[in-house]
Amino acid sequence: MPSSKKSPSKTAVSPPIETILTTLTKTFPDHPMDTVTQNNPFKVLVGCIISLRTKDEVTMAACERLFAAADTPKAMAGLDLETIRQLIYPAGFYKTKAVTIQTICQELVTRFNSVVPDDIETLLTFKGVGRKTANLVVGLGFGKPAICVDIHVHRISNRLGYVKTKDPEATEWALREKLPPHLWSVINWVLVRHGQEICKPIGARCDVCPIEHHCPKIDVKARKSPKESATTQWVKTLEK
Numbered sequence: 698m699p700s701s702k703k704s705p706s707k708t709a710v711s712p713p714i715e716t717i718l719t720t721l722t723k724t725f726p727d728h729p730m731d732t733v734t735q736n737n738p739f740k741v742l743v744g745c746i747i748s749l750r751t752k753d754e755v756t757m758a759a760c761e762r763l764f765a766a767a768d769t770p771k772a773m774a775g776l777d778l779e780t781i782r783q784l785i786y787p788a789g790f791y792k793t794k795a796v797t798i799q800t801i802c803q804e805l806v807t808r809f810n811s812v813v814p815d816d817i818e819t820l821l822t823f824k825g826v827g828r829k830t831a832n833l834v835v836g837l838g839f840g841k842p843a844i845c846v847d848i849h850v851h852r853i854s855n856r857l858g859y860v861k862t863k864d865p866e867a868t869e870w871a872l873r874e875k876l877p878p879h880l881w882s883v884i885n886w887v888l889v890r891h892g893q894e895i896c897k898p899i900g901a902r903c904d905v906c907p908i909e910h911h912c913p914k915i916d917v918k919a920r921k922s923p924k925e926s927a928t929t930q931w932v933k934t935l936e937k
């Protein structure tokens with residue numbers, strides 16, 4: 698019986714990552730944050746804070762409301778906390794995010810003369826800014842080489858056999874070693890979209906995947922068909 702799980706020996710050859718990302722770029726041509734952040738580093742920074750554990754459509758609507766009220770660090774630092782909360786609601790953890798956004802804006806004004814830093818190490822000094830956010834600001838906001846690795850990029854890079862890593866930070870460093878720099882800014886959004894819609898954490902849709910022929914499907918569990926589920930349920934009733 699064919700299995701979706703391949704042995705490690707079949708994954709020794711690195712997958713053609715440029716071809717894979719080019720194919721996925723055709724499937725997912727736009728970065729989901731482009732329309733509201735417009736490559737503005739400050740908007741990318743705030744948008745990324747709002748997006749954590751929040752659906753894209755909720756993030757985009759929250760960003761539009763917040764940026765309509767204030768679109769510079771100084772203007773946003775002038776908003777009271779309750780106003781920020783209301784503008785970004787119902788983003789996940791909106792109360793905590795409102796505090797983070799206000800604190801970051803105040804720091805930008807007092808420490809950086811309202812200019813967003815363009816390097817990862819300085820961005821990491823802000824409370825609430827992790828490597829994912831810092832890389833996105835540098836890559837999407839400033840157009841500099843940066844690899845933003847979230848759980849989707851980590852999972853799919855490993856399923857493809859392009860890296861073999863335990864966590865997103867290790868994946869970022871592995872990709873920095875291996876991925877050609879001209880693909881650094883692309884890999885985030887195409888793999889995030891691919892992970893949201895096709896290469897899902899549970900129930901990867903390999904049957905409709907445009908890069909299936911390049912993928913060894915490492916550690917991918919086959920999807921249960923409705924028929925299998927019904928059978929499993931029937932067996933369970935017999936066992937009672």
Ligand code: SF4
Nearest residue numbers: 896901903906909912
């Ligand atoms: S959906 Fe399946 S075939 Fe496509 S990248 Fe994910 S694991 Fe590979």
